[in-house]
Amino acid sequence: MSPLTSPKGPQLGKSFMAKPGEVDRKWLLVDATDKVVGRLASELAMILMGKHRPTYTPHVDTGDFVVVVNCEKVRFTGKKWQQKEYTWYTGYPRLRRIKAAERLDRRPELILQEAVRRMLPKNKLGRAMLSKLKLYVGPAHPHQAQQPEPAELASAS
Numbered sequence: 001m002s003p004l005t006s007p008k009g010p011q012l013g014k015s016f017m018a019k020p021g022e023v024d025r026k027w028l029l030v031d032a033t034d035k036v037v038g039r040l041a042s043e044l045a046m047i048l049m050g051k052h053r054p055t056y057t058p059h060v061d062t063g064d065f066v067v068v069v070n071c072e073k074v075r076f077t078g079k080k081w082q083q084k085e086y087t088w089y090t091g092y093p094r095l096r097r098i099k100a101a102e103r104l105d106r107r108p109e110l111i112l113q114e115a116v117r118r119m120l121p122k123n124k125l126g127r128a129m130l131s132k133l134k135l136y137v138g139p140a141h142p143h144q145a146q147q148p149e150p151a152e153l154a155s156a157s
Contacts, residue, residue, distance in 0.1 A: 018057040023050075025132075027065045029141075029148035032112065033073040040074065040154040041115035048120065048129040061125055067134045067141050067148050072108035076100060086114065109135035 028047065032040060046052055050062030076084065084100040103111055113135055120126040134143060 016055060016057075018055050018060045018062050020060055023055075023060065023062050025064050027067065027143065027146040027148035028151040030066060030068045030151055030153050031070055031139075032068050033070045035074055035154045037074050037076055037111060037115050041112060041119055043153045044068070044112075044116050044133065045119035048116070048132055059125070061128050061132075063129055063132060065132045065134065065143075065146070065148075067136070067143050068112060069136050069139050069141055071112050071135050072104065072137050074108075074112060086110075108137055 030040075030044070044066055047066055048063040050056045050060075050064070053062060056062055081101040081104070082099065085097050086100070086103055087095045087097050090096050098106075100111065113130075113133065116133055117126075117130055120129050134141065
């Protein structure tokens with residue numbers, strides 16, 4: 001009797017479920033120069049979750065590490081630099097607001113980090129996935145020892 005048959009008839013193969021210790025993670029290097037924020041963020045979120053792999057398992061962090069350089073050179077379409085606002089609660093009775101252009105001047109890596117964070121699951125697993133995203137202003141990064149492979153994401157259009 002073959003392994004896929006039983007006395008009751010043919011048996012289907014078992015579904016693969018990744019275990020946290022079995023996941024082989026790669027390091028990817030992405031250049032954000034002239035990339036549209038939302039398009040790049042959606043591809044980064046898919047890689048961080050591991051949905052680009054056939055071994056994707058929803059309850060296990062199967063994603064790769066991603067190093068993004070030149071975060072200050074991302075772009076928005078339309079008039080978002082003047083119109084888009086980031087808001088957050090300060091703990092005092094008011095919200096803080098900042099325009100996208102002002103955030104680009106102060107902390108440009110937060111533009112991409114917030115876009116990716118909002119596309120990940122809103123739980124402990126999502127926070128663990130976000131910690132694998134490394135964002136840097138300029139072309140230099142401290143992860144040379146991990147030998148990140150260059151990856152071309154979200155073609156500029």
